[in-house]
Amino acid sequence: MDLKKFVGHLNEERAAMRVGKEGIEPNGLSLENMKGALSSLVESIVWTDQEGKIQWSNDPFDCLVEQKHKKVLGSKLIDLMPLMQNGHKLPSRLYPVNLLLDGEHQVRELYQWQKPSGKLLDLEVSGVQMDWNRSGKNAFVSFHDITEQKHTEEELREAQLQLIQAVKMESVGGLAAGIAHEVKNPLAVLQMGVDYLANSANGTGEIQAVLRDMKQAIVRADNVIKGLLDFSVSRKLEFVLSDLNPLVNRSLNLVKHELHKKQMTVVTDLAEDLPKICVDRNKMEQVFVNLYMNAIQAVLKGGTMRVKTYQKRLVKIGKVVGRRKTDIFKVGEKVVVAEIEDTGVGIPEANMDRIFDPFFTTKPLEQGTGLGLAVTEKIVQMHKASIDIENKPEGGVRVTLMFKVKGENG
């Protein structure tokens, strides 16, 4: 029902009653009749006195707040239903009832509210201010539960995004596969040719050195092509319910040699009893190896890399996740987090926006193709996880990976 119309109607009725004698019920409509009608609506409806105390509520409201009617009456609405907005508790002065009692005529806004039983609801709250008895202002408020609707909208949007991404990747993928074939054949000729010359040229050390350089150049070109293919192949991931810590350790093992070469110290702080997460193990290992390699390449000899895992419940959503704001996570959701920190040179702020761009790199040619973080970000996105990279105030970089816990908000 349109609340404004309804209240307008109510005010008309009241005016008519004032004109007539008390007890006269024009058109057969009384407050009691009206209450009866409101009780049978699906919407949750309350009205409060000038202090925000509930004077009347209908059954759906009592049901929503999971309280007995007797308990509801006389309670302050703000105490029964402390609302949240964008993950923060709504300050008292901005509470809809208080806005109305402070003089707003009408409010209509989306809020979240956590039910006593724990479920987080999205509510559309609309209210109007009335002065229908002489004792002061009243607030008349209705609550519309749009949790399901919002969830469906989000799923739809997510599906659309995935579709767009898939179409994009398909065109890039087709291109990459085509290029790969065209480039890899000549590379194969070069590689075999170089091998042939290296084995037959009983030439000087100089010739051998040139051939070694050529071979390295071939490997480099091949790595770019492989990276491009990794980046574009949008095959289905094989998700398995896994523990994070063994994955962290296995990937560490893969970069053991590089760590040793740089004489680095690795400090691990892996929380016990982490909930399992849903990952494609191979792809996620690739993510960790990429991030470790970045850390290793960023530090000077003898640097330190810290790897930490823990679980937490989100109190608020981080500022920017990856490059984009996302709402893959919800406030109150339990997540598993992995942090990788280095004592390296950090990322110049000017480059921060570009670190995930394909082919963006500041590394020397033989170290980077500029595809590492692009591939990493893509894999993370396919896991509906998030990656956040920041400079630490004390120097070095911190990478934060955040994973959904199976069974938490889908």
Added chain:
Amino acid sequence: MNGHKKKLLIVEDDDAIARLLSMFLREQKFEVSVAQDGEAALQEAKSTTPDLIILDLILPSLSGEEICKAIREDDDEEVARIPIVVLTAKSADVDRIVCKVTGANSYVTKPFDRQGLLEEIRKWI
């Protein structure tokens, strides 16, 4: 190698790769023949029954996958059993799948080094 040289058939349409491959494999004491397309490859396989086939996946007319299937489904059991090492220029993921689907024995991804290829060949003969 029991006295006589093992016969290899290289199916590759890229002249330069075919030439370098045969040079290398002859050095390694194999007997080598080259076919540049699918028709020629099938004919050669049936008439000479090589000990192993090195097969490029992307070829004019018949594709490597088709050649592979045709060989595996050949009436002559000896031909159907010839080990096949596929040369591919795709990614390792794709190659593994292709290998499974077509019935090739193994694969080498381009560019490859000579030792790697040799090891793959030696696995089968």
